[in-house]
Amino acid sequence: MKLPFSKMHGLGNDFMVLDGISQAIELTPAIIRRFASRQFGIGFNQLLLVEPPQQPDIDFKYRIFNADGSEVEQCGNGARCFAKFVRDKGLTIKSRIAVETRNGIIHLHVEPSGMVRVDMGVPILEPVKIPFKAEKQAVDYIIRDGEDSFEIGAVSMGNPHAIMLVDDINLFPVRQVGRRIEAHQDFPQRVNAGFLQVVHAKFAKLRVYERGVGETLACGTGACAAHVYGRLKGLLGPEAEIKLPGGSLHLSWAGEGANVYMTGPATHVFEGVIDL
Numbered sequence: 001m002k003l004p005f006s007k008m009h010g011l012g013n014d015f016m017v018l019d020g021i022s023q024a025i026e027l028t029p030a031i032i033r034r035f036a037s038r039q040f041g042i043g044f045n046q047l048l049l050v051e052p053p054q055q056p057d058i059d060f061k062y063r064i065f066n067a068d069g070s071e072v073e074q075c076g077n078g079a080r081c082f083a084k085f086v087r088d089k090g091l092t093i094k095s096r097i098a099v100e101t102r103n104g105i106i107h108l109h110v111e112p113s114g115m116v117r118v119d120m121g122v123p124i125l126e127p128v129k130i131p132f133k134a135e136k137q138a139v140d141y142i143i144r145d146g147e148d149s150f151e152i153g154a155v156s157m158g159n160p161h162a163i164m165l166v167d168d169i170n171l172f173p174v175r176q177v178g179r180r181i182e183a184h185q186d187f188p189q190r191v192n193a194g195f196l197q198v199v200h201a202k203f204a205k206l207r208v209y210e211r212g213v214g215e216t217l218a219c220g221t222g223a224c225a226a227h228v229y230g231r232l233k234g235l236l237g238p239e240a241e242i243k244l245p246g247g248s249l250h251l252s253w254a255g256e257g258a259n260v261y262m263t264g265p266a267t268h269v270f271e272g273v274i275d276l
């Protein structure tokens, strides 16, 4: 079977995007891992599968799979690319799109500039819902790993994030520490590990070691979670630019109980066909 796909990215966080509306597609974790391989397949951080909605008044459903084949709840950069994909493919003419993911409904607005503003919903801070093993909800937690202990924030944007403040993201051993946090026993579904350097109240730098992938050039939900943690620590204001290695996102969060808004680009790279 020939499988057409679009290759896209959001600030270098790259995706294989599939239209599961015009064609029925059955994927297994092994197939996803093969497609994700940059030597044996297409190469991507996540695979996005667009499907018909299952709820009324919702335009689409989209499913998200990490390069290791695991299906996850949310993807911020992916949401922006999804919005561009469904419009470019003529699956909708709307510029305001409601989409169902594994863990909630998000609302997208494709602006005239082509930038996409995503309402990512209300961040989840209750440990059991992240999920994260903690006695009670707090701003900061200490997790222990062998001889070491790490101070982190824990936030879910539908998917789990641990965020650590660092002095200089370019000098910090993100991959070594990220790998240990991703697999830490206190996160029963593993976790995305963000490393945040606050420059001032409106600007911060971030690197993310993503669950199921490793370090990526950008992580949209990671930027949302980092902004929330930076706000809770009193270090970031309600509007902030967060710069990742692949580029910058604009974040807006009024505070606890409010929705997080993320604005950024979505880029189409090429169309392809692969043998399934």
Ligand SMILES: N[C@H](CCC[C@H](N)C(=O)O)C(=O)O
Pocket (backbone or CB within 6 Å): 013, 045, 046, 066, 072, 073, 074, 075, 076, 077, 078, 159, 160, 192, 210, 211, 212, 213, 218, 219, 220, 221, 222
């Ligand atoms: N690795 C993430 C999913 C993709 C998130 C990231 N690519 C984004 O833009 O939010 C997880 O396992 O929860």
